[in-house]
Amino acid sequence: MIFTLFATSLVFFALYLYTWWAKREKRQVELRKIVDRKRADRAESVKFARESAQKLNLDTRNKIAALEYSKLKEALQNGSISCIDAVRTYYHKAILANEKTNSVCMFVKEAERWALEWDEKAKDPDFKKPPLFGLPMSLKECVPLEGYDQTRGFVQDTYRPTKVDGVLVQQLKKLGAIPYVQTNVPQSLLSYNCSNPVYGKTTHPMDSTRTSGGSSGGESALISADGSILGIGGDVGGSIRIPCAYTGTTGIKPSHLRFSHRGVCGSVPGRPLINSNDGPMAQNVDTTVDFLRTVWADTWITEQDPYVPPVTWNEDVYSSTKKLKIGYYIDDGWFTPTPVCQRAVMEAKQILEDAGHTLVPFKPPKVPEVIRMFIRAVCVDAGKYLSRKLMNDIIDPLLYTQVVLWMVPVPVQRFFANIIKTFFPRFGSLMTSLTLSTEELRCTYADIEAYRSEMSNLIIEKNLDALLCPVTVTPALPHVVPSKLFAGTSYTAIFNLLDYAAGSVNVTYVTKKDEQDLEDNYEPSDPWYALAKQHSRGTVGLPIGVQVATPPYREETCLRLMREIERGVTGK
Numbered sequence: 001m002i003f004t005l006f007a008t009s010l011v012f013f014a015l016y017l018y019t020w021w022a023k024r025e026k027r028q029v030e031l032r033k034i035v036d037r038k039r040a041d042r043a044e045s046v047k048f049a050r051e052s053a054q055k056l057n058l059d060t061r062n063k064i065a066a067l068e069y070s071k072l073k074e075a076l077q078n079g080s081i082s083c084i085d086a087v088r089t090y091y092h093k094a095i096l097a098n099e100k101t102n103s104v105c106m107f108v109k110e111a112e113r114w115a116l117e118w119d120e121k122a123k124d125p126d127f128k129k130p131p132l133f134g135l136p137m138s139l140k141e142c143v144p145l146e147g148y149d150q151t152r153g154f155v156q157d158t159y160r161p162t163k164v165d166g167v168l169v170q171q172l173k174k175l176g177a178i179p180y181v182q183t184n185v186p187q188s189l190l191s192y193n194c195s196n197p198v199y200g201k202t203t204h205p206m207d208s209t210r211t212s213g214g215s216s217g218g219e220s221a222l223i224s225a226d227g228s229i230l231g232i233g234g235d236v237g238g239s240i241r242i243p244c245a246y247t248g249t250t251g252i253k254p255s256h257l258r259f260s261h262r263g264v265c266g267s268v269p270g271r272p273l274i275n276s277n278d279g280p281m282a283q284n285v286d287t288t289v290d291f292l293r294t295v296w297a298d299t300w301i302t303e304q305d306p307y308v309p310p311v312t313w314n315e316d317v318y319s320s321t322k323k324l325k326i327g328y329y330i331d332d333g334w335f336t337p338t339p340v341c342q343r344a345v346m347e348a349k350q351i352l353e354d355a356g357h358t359l360v361p362f363k364p365p366k367v368p369e370v371i372r373m374f375i376r377a378v379c380v381d382a383g384k385y386l387s388r389k390l391m392n393d394i395i396d397p398l399l400y401t402q403v404v405l406w407m408v409p410v411p412v413q414r415f416f417a418n419i420i421k422t423f424f425p426r427f428g429s430l431m432t433s434l435t436l437s438t439e440e441l442r443c444t445y446a447d448i449e450a451y452r453s454e455m456s457n458l459i460i461e462k463n464l465d466a467l468l469c470p471v472t473v474t475p476a477l478p479h480v481v482p483s484k485l486f487a488g489t490s491y492t493a494i495f496n497l498l499d500y501a502a503g504s505v506n507v508t509y510v511t512k513k514d515e516q517d518l519e520d521n522y523e524p525s526d527p528w529y530a531l532a533k534q535h536s537r538g539t540v541g542l543p544i545g546v547q548v549a550t551p552p553y554r555e556e557t558c559l560r561l562m563r564e565i566e567r568g569v570t571g572k
Ligand SMILES: CCCCCCCCCCCCCCCCCC(=O)NCCO
Pocket: 189, 190, 191, 192, 214, 215, 234, 235, 236, 237, 238, 239, 240, 266, 267, 276, 277, 375, 378, 402, 405, 406, 413, 427, 430, 431, 432, 433, 434, 486, 489
C-alpha cells in the first residue's frame, strides 16, 4: 500500500517536472527567435550608423574626433562644426569602440534627424543655442528613451519600446544634447559584469578576457575606448563607480533626489530606501562637472517632478578654496582590498594633503552588517521578482551563481547558514541576508535608518566634509567572477545605503610591484579572498580608481575633491 502510494507520487512528480521542462523548452525556443530578430535589428542599426558616418568627409571627421569635450562644445557653439557632423563622427567612433568591446545595444537613428533639425534652427541669426547644443551623448540601455527598448538584459522585455522619454532625456534634448547610442548592461542590472542574452557580453577595452564592470559596463567600455565623450549611467550598488574604476574613466552617482525617477524602471521596481540613481560618466572630471553644472543650473527638473527638491548647482561650493577635512580608509573591515587598491587610496590621500586638506583615519561602523542590510533591502522580496523574471527568460551564464543563490529557498539558506559559518564565516553571514518575512524587512529598514543617523552623527562629530576610500577590492575581473564575488561591493553599496553622493576617479595603474605585493601580502584566507587574489593576477597596466563620497546634496564637494585628485595625478 505504502509502496503504491510512493510510486504514484513519484510518477506524478515526474509528470509535473516533465510538463514544466517541456513548457520551459518551448518558451526558450520562442525567446531564441526573439533574440535572433533583435540581433538582426541591431546589425541593421550598426549598418545605418556606418552609412551615415561614411557621408562625412574624412578630414572633417578626424578634426572633430580629435576635439576634447570643451573644444567640441565650443566648436558646436561657434558654428565651426555642425551638429550632423558631430553625430556622424561619434557614430564612427562608437562603431570602432563597439567592434572592440561589444558595448553598443542600438544606435539611435533619430540622432541624424535631431542633428539636422538643430542645424536648421541655427541658421536663424536670432537663434540662441542651448548649452549642450549638438553634443552627442551615450545612454545606458535602461535610461528611458522614447521609441527604444529598456530591456535590462531580459529577452522578454524586447519589442516594448518606451513611450515617453524619462525626465533626464527630455532635459538633455531640450538642452541640445543628442542621444546617439544605447549601451549594454548585465541581465537584471544587479551585477558588476556586463552580459545578457539579448546583446551579449561587453569586454574591457584593454583586456577582452575581463569585464568593463557593470552594470553601466557598456558606458565605461565605450567611453574608455573613445566611442563616447559623455554618457549617462545608473548606480544602485556601484554600477557607475565600479565600471569607471575598472576602465580608467570617471563618474559620479549623485544622491537619490537630485534627479527625477519618473518612468525609470530599475532592477527591482518598488524598492524603497536603496535607490538607483542616474549619473554622468566621462573621460575626465571636468566633463562631469560641466554636465551637472548645466542640468542643475535651474529648477527645471523640479518643475517636471515635484518630488525632486529645488537644489541647483552650487558654484561657490565647487570653486571654494577652503581646506577640507576628509576621513579616509583602506579597509572597511569586511573585505580587505588587494594591495593595489589600497595603494591608490594612499596616493590620493597624499595628493589631497599636498593640496592642503586634512586627512584623518576613518572607520565606517558595522560594515559586515551594512552589506547584509544592503542585500536584503536591494533584493526587497528575497529575489522573488528577479527569480520569476529570470525563469521566464534565457538566463545569462555569467549570472548563474547569483541566480542559483536567489533560487535556494530562504528557509534552506537559513538552515545551512550556521553550518557554513563554521568554515566560511563571511558567506555564512550573508546567507542570512535575504528576508524571510515582511517583519524582518521592516526591521531592516528601521536599521538602515538608524545607521544613516549613526553615520550623520559621526560625520558631524568629527567635522568631516568627505570620505576617501577604495571603489572596490580588485582590478577589473574576468567576466564570470563578479557574480561569485558580489561581496566585493561593500565599498560602493554603503554609499547607496546612506544615499551619499559618491564618485570614482582614476589614480593609478597596476604595476609589477603591486603583483608582487599581492603574492607576498594578500592572504587568501577564505574562498572570496582566494578568488580576489587569483583573478587579480595578470592585471599589470589596468587602471585603478578611488572613491570620494559626501553626504546628500554635497555633490559639488565630491566633484571638487575628485578634480583635485585628478589634477594631482595627471598634472592638468
Ligand atoms: C549568500 C546568499 C546571498 C544571496 C543573495 C545573492 C544575490 C546578491 C545580489 C546583490 C548583488 C549586488 C551587486 C551590485 C552590483 C551593482 C548593481 C548596480 O548598481 N546596478 C544599477 C542598477 O541601476
